[in-house]
Amino acid sequence: MKLVIQRVSRASVTVNNELIAEIGHGLMILVGVVEGDTREDMEWLAQKAANMRIFDDADGVMNRSVIDVDGEILAVSQFTLAASTKKGNRPSYIQAAGHALAVPLYDEFCDKIAKFTGKSTKKGIFGANMQVELINDGPVTIIMDSKLKV
Numbered sequence: 001m002k003l004v005i006q007r008v009s010r011a012s013v014t015v016n017n018e019l020i021a022e023i024g025h026g027l028m029i030l031v032g033v034v035e036g037d038t039r040e041d042m043e044w045l046a047q048k049a050a051n052m053r054i055f056d057d058a059d060g061v062m063n064r065s066v067i068d069v070d071g072e073i074l075a076v077s078q079f080t081l082a083a084s085t086k087k088g089n090r091p092s093y094i095q096a097a098g099h100a101l102a103v104p105l106y107d108e109f110c111d112k113i114a115k116f117t118g119k120s121t122k123k124g125i126f127g128a129n130m131q132v133e134l135i136n137d138g139p140v141t142i143i144m145d146s147k148l149k150v
Contacts, residue, residue: 001041001105002032002081005142007054011074011134013124020130021122026071028134031109032081033102034095034147041146042109050116054140062140067117075113076124076132077106099127 005027012022029049055064055071066073082096097105103126110121124130 004030007140009135023072033097046112
């Protein structure tokens, strides 16, 4: 499972010109589920993301989590995080998990991170053509892969 975590001033998701979800200060998380991912992968990433200290403390040091700053979270599924670019110029998405695995793990990730933060997680629409807008604060962007947790 792969995440792209961005510290944001605000973020939103629109589908067919309809606002689906929006947040203020917090985290915009792109979630990519890869074949072979497990519930353990999902739980590890949800816990790490909720507790990642990437918000400034009073001294301007990144030492506070989204929980500490009472921030919001918007999680959007993104199968393209599973892209392989090893051969040619056209990415291959063969490693992306199918709906049977990806939908439950994405939904559980959103539920689990909400449990850790004590706030509901805003979501995009799985599989939809979404327009995602965000103001990256910093910029701060962290990439995580559950296969690299050792």
